Amino acid sequence: MKLKEKNLFTGLLLLSFLLEGLDAFAILSIPFSWIGIALLLTAIPLSYLLGINVMSSNFSSIKYWIFYIFLVTILRSLAFNLDIPQYATTNYYQYVSLRLIKIVSFFIAIWLVHVISIYLTKRKIIEYVAYIGILISILSLYSYFSYFLNFPDFIRTRPGSGGWTQPIDRACSILRNYGTFREPSFLAVWTVPFIPITYYLARKNYKWYFLSIFPILSLVLTRSLTGVVSLLLAFALIFFISLVRAKKVDYLLLVPILAILLTSLFSSNISYTFPALDPSMCPPNSADKCDCSIYDDELDEAKNTQNIAESIFSRASLLLKGGIDGFGNFPYLIEHLTNLGVKFFGDGLGSANIIYSYEFEELSSQLISDEKVFRNPGQIVSFNNLYAYVYFSGGLIALVWFSYIVLSALLKVVLSREIVDTYLAILLLSILLMFFFQAEEPSIALGFAIGLIGLNRK
Template structure:
């Protein structure tokens, strides 16, 4: 084909590279759709939640890539495959012994086969997210991905702030079309000292968790706009009132600094910048938060009132007490009940008519796959931390400590809230796996997204 009839974007490019460029553009666009879809937890299209549709779309995209391009497997996915294999063996082995389908809570939102399929779907989409992100990074699109993560975080945080005041003042907000986490209509008011931001999610804590990656990614933003991104997301984070999200950020940053040299100028600058961002966000919080009583908008007091009883009396004094008591009363399982089956047992034990969450990834995996499965999971989660922390550039590159902080923050949050590895964590794991592997392919095509 003569060069003159090629599209302008491909003129002068060897024909064998045109297909690669097309796949790259499609891959970046797919990532944008997927990452935006992870923020639509409150919405559904008919009977299908937007996040489920996002998962199916992601699986289709990665499936096509693997069939046609042979994309490389990210480091750690071998361990993950072993974990999923063990989980499947335990789950279907248990089904031969016990009628878990008959034990489903009467108000469960899906019949047992669909319920079980969705549990494994979550595992597969985690692997698909890691694969897509790792492939795009190898193709030189890190800058494009990070920019989009930050911008999406800022847009979602700004939307959360608007929806916050819309709920208080009766303004219009997009209709919440997905069932709430407690069954029935989504709750928009909570027994809390102040009204809480929930944005486009079903719970304030879901918004807080999701914001962790974009917030820390904003610390690598170049230019004065970074303060706007960091500031908007910090305010939205505080308005959630989520103890899990706030402590996850603090613990994640502390752990990331300890793994580097915490006294080097770059580390101190990062800590000071986060402190300044949180201080400004606290000031804005004082003006924006809508309290429910005298001094109700004092965030420090609210958090202290929740943390002190936990420090004095353990997690039994928290709103997770029933799950912790359930785990404490049971012997340590070597094999487990199987994926999803453990939640059915928990719901029956608590006398719940709806499906119940363990509110902890580690408790869920221990109950579902036993000590064997938990050991595999911990190995999977430790791989990128160990791989990145031992590299000298981790102590020099200013973008790596925030990435590590986001990752460690998620590991902390998995203790007390999320019982599955969501798709957004798969994105973070893909970023960490690529960095831990030494940025393979980083110089190929001259980091096209940064050009």
């Protein structure tokens, strides 16, 4: 029976990771990632049927935080009177329900790690999950190379939030690694957590140094500033803390940094720019589609340079020089925060996004030829920031509470002298850094990290 239980719960966690990694695909209009979440939801009723109870005090703070978010969301939804944006693919109550289910899946990922630890060691759990990261990375690299080695890419069956899919093959655009995701940045955010755990495994088994090539190359080819810089910062900060505390250099912590930098340099040899259109096609197409030497600005030129290292790090330099205005939608987010003032209780999951979407339309609109042009008309806009999402959804109370949960977990592993905790600190820190600039909902990877850290208390 124990073998069956081990396989069942381990399989649920691994399948949820795998299906989340197949973000660009759907079956009968149901995204694979949501099938993975549905599988996670079955874990708790299955545990009760099998008589397994691991509801320890470790879960109390997270459990009550989620209950609080649920309460705020439900109460706010009862009085919510805005229409859901035109191009949303669900109605209001479906949209809010999906947001609630997503945050529950975060908790279940934490809980499931504890269930699996009954049957497997922490290292074995990490190893099984790392293989999923390697698999998705290999599939993503296949997709990338298919565009210039003339073999078929995967058929993406999941449209974006506006009901359409972003094209990959665009004249004069640099090829970025979309892999099995709808956006390169989504792939980067998903891939990053697998790199620290791969290098942890490599300390005892050198085959993982070879396997680490796949997620690192996959990440670098996304050209994601958020993914690459967050991972480098996490490794560098934890290396520095380790150096100060132990008063000796752990050279193995420098290996991933060197690997990422070298991969960024040498991967320029496999960089690819889609060819320009025939001059007769411009117009109606814009001139930069027929002449690849035309750029909107320095940032656009940096994005589309053949040299991947230059693309990533020159963009970082340009964004830093530009201040807060250079960071995507940050200026709109700050103005939205200023307009609403301090929110102690928030507007609820989903509802907060809809409120922001309407304000974002106005804030980002431009007057062109005496006509008002909107940037994302009729779409639900993401905060692209986990902390803003928690704040606007649950209020200041939710943000402070959540910050306490994740920072106490981070502090625990930073202060530990165990090697595994060093890599868990890098894992958690890299995720928390990425959530400042990309994605907004607590992920399975974040739940996995907190779950592993919680095992130390047992």
